[in-house]
Amino acid sequence: MIRDLHPESDLAAVAAFLDESADYWLLADGHAPGPTAAAEFFTDCPPNCDPAASRRLGLFVGGRLSGLAELAFGFPVAGDAFLGLMILAPRMRGQGQGQRLLAHVESLARAAKAPALYLGVIEANPRGRAFWDRHGFRPTGVTRTDARNTFHRLVKAL
Template sequence: MYLLEVAEGHSDQARVAARFLAERCNGHDFPFDMTSGTVPMTPSTCPARGREDSVVSALFSIRPLREDQDFALVKGLYLRADDYVMMESGLAISDVLVADFFSCCPPSRDLSRSVKLGLFRSQDLLAIADLVFSYPNEGDAYLGLMLVARESRGLGIGHRFVEHVIALSRAHGATRLLLAVLDCNVRARAFWEREGFHLLHTLPPACMGKKIHVRHQMAHLIASD
């Protein structure tokens, strides 16, 4: 059985194969032809790490999301990540929640200065992100949300998504990427620290849906090209 055929399944074996293919091809170690699993690709044809287009690996792609086209896909993603939603707000997944994702914008900021992103494997939406430019200050970008489906965690998807978000922020003139992580979400904070984010300060308790949270604002300095 070819590795690609294994990777497209849903077993534990599939998760391992998918991670191997995504990580090795992008790292230019053990390159594979993703169509057959047998003919090696040259390093020049493997997707480059940190590339600023929509292709983040041979298995995954990223594109902007549109409410009129992608509403059902985003709702499905929320349902596959409802453990985080329950932790954050205690709210059930609803059309209102999904509509808020598409319409959410910081105070005094124009929605046109933000982008809603989806990371796909083929037509399957695996993760979403909400990125705002020039917020809270010029030269900043703010990642309001990055949500990965439960079954897709641990495959390097978050790392690929962060690389793309940083590249996109840089292209819009940002020198710093900000986000806030819940105090109770210890695993998420560890992830962001691995991605090069550092603590700026701790925010006072705030109401989020049915819950009250302390959040930690973190930052990643974006180097110029």
């Protein structure tokens, strides 16, 4: 089941999920998610996007939160959709659940009449990059580097 998540009822489940999926944060940030990470999941979004218009999604398998996705609208330009985060619990990776969650995200973006779905992938995550490539995402040529990572923006026409 995939459903919208709400901070009032799902904060503890998101916090537990982030702890379970700390391997991604270690790769991306060099440290496990902190105590405020679950609350930030419900408020973070790209520049010029309305957090209230973003979709915070949970993939549940066997009644347990097993994946997260955050879909925002209006970045990089008005009308576009941006997948700010999509992550599966380590126990779920390689089982086709990522494809299932992505298909749901794409259907929401199409329903919002977004012409394209954008995302960023860190260079240090070749497995993630391969997933996006397999599902039709292509480089935009936009790359950003910070002190820890190089980010590549990808896009898929909807």
